[in-house]
Amino acid sequence: MAITKQQVINVLKQVIFFAKQNNIVDLNMVDDLVVKEDEISMAVIFPKLADNSVPIVSNSISKTLKAEFGNHILVDITPVAEKDRGLGPLSGVKNIIAVIAGKGGVGKSTVAANLAVALAKAGHSVGILDADIMGPSVPILFGVEGEQPGIIERQGKQYMVPLEKYGVHILSLGFFVKPDQALMWRGSMINNAFNQLMKDAEWGNLDFLVIDMPPGTGDIQLTLGQSYKVRGTVLVTTPQRVATADVRRAALMCRQDKLTIPLLGIVENMAYFVPLDAPDKKYYIFGKGQAMLLAEELNIPILAEIPIVEAISESGDSGNPIALDDSSIIAQTFAQLVTNLQTELNK
Ligand SMILES: Nc1ncnc2c1ncn2[C@@H]1O[C@H](COP(=O)(O)OP(=O)(O)O)[C@@H](O)[C@H]1O
Numbered sequence: 001m002a003i004t005k006q007q008v009i010n011v012l013k014q015v016i017f018f019a020k021q022n023n024i025v026d027l028n029m030v031d032d033l034v035v036k037e038d039e040i041s042m043a044v045i046f047p048k049l050a051d052n053s054v055p056i057v058s059n060s061i062s063k064t065l066k067a068e069f070g071n072h073i074l075v076d077i078t079p080v081a082e083k084d085r086g087l088g089p090l091s092g093v094k095n096i097i098a099v100i101a102g103k104g105g106v107g108k109s110t111v112a113a114n115l116a117v118a119l120a121k122a123g124h125s126v127g128i129l130d131a132d133i134m135g136p137s138v139p140i141l142f143g144v145e146g147e148q149p150g151i152i153e154r155q156g157k158q159y160m161v162p163l164e165k166y167g168v169h170i171l172s173l174g175f176f177v178k179p180d181q182a183l184m185w186r187g188s189m190i191n192n193a194f195n196q197l198m199k200d201a202e203w204g205n206l207d208f209l210v211i212d213m214p215p216g217t218g219d220i221q222l223t224l225g226q227s228y229k230v231r232g233t234v235l236v237t238t239p240q241r242v243a244t245a246d247v248r249r250a251a252l253m254c255r256q257d258k259l260t261i262p263l264l265g266i267v268e269n270m271a272y273f274v275p276l277d278a279p280d281k282k283y284y285i286f287g288k289g290q291a292m293l294l295a296e297e298l299n300i301p302i303l304a305e306i307p308i309v310e311a312i313s314e315s316g317d318s319g320n321p322i323a324l325d326d327s328s329i330i331a332q333t334f335a336q337l338v339t340n341l342q343t344e345l346n347k
């Protein structure tokens, strides 16, 4: 007698996904089930593909089906990551944009904060997640230091409610840990904390979630690429060769087969200096051309060149990102960054 789909589903209920302590049918992990005579094929949706559970569950499915229907049947399983189905945590977030840099101090957080504000000013719903555990500075940049996000409970589980300021929803590891504590954290703890900010938070529906990533190449970058659907990264660098060499490594990590996070473009920060008394002069005090060379090598555009301006650091220190200030030419530069970013996203 021909095997029916319903029979297969009933048998699959014996297969348990231990991470969630339930069977794969009730967890909605089975999709695209096709039963054709002696052939059974299906997609199985996992939280992420780089995980031991993938071969274990796949083997268990094959064994259980063969035990029930006979060794002669063919079982074809395609593991699929939740993120590739638009499922899982953050499914209400349309575009995750990671802001990365090769090293600290190049203005990554400043760019991330102003980008978030400029996106909100352009009418988008925006969140910012400060994932730079060793140097969380988003609370300072938004003037919400010492404040605590709210907590709500849904189905017996607690979720963080991001703070809101300047139209941006904000969560930072800095709300929960002192930086000198975090310095002693293991990679796995940092990853857990990052995942909590991503998944155990009430981000709701957002057009953009900007992530201020830790500098360099590390665990969080891997976690981000493997467990979440990242729309793209913005690379921040200063003009010096030491900075572009480091950001190049971080960029190449995004392009590894394991990750393949699209690179959207480069923001060259502190690109030049304009003296207050000679606003038509540009001094390239850190040199010129390195960011362009990197852009050419990676075949990505330069999305913005931001000068060294005292007002940028002053406004950052006082918790009013300069992108808020319509009278500032820098606010226009960030508005242009948003336009250029959208051009890349539409490609
Ligand atoms: N274009 C700029 N002009 C002047 N100061 C800047 C500029 N960009 C960043 N800064 C300042 O440089 C310092 C480092 O910037 P930050 O964004 O914290 O870097 P990162 O996140 O890469 O470590 C901060 O004090 C910031 O205000």
Ligand SMILES: [Mg+2]
Pocket: 108, 109, 110, 132, 135, 136, 137
């Ligand atoms: Mg920073």
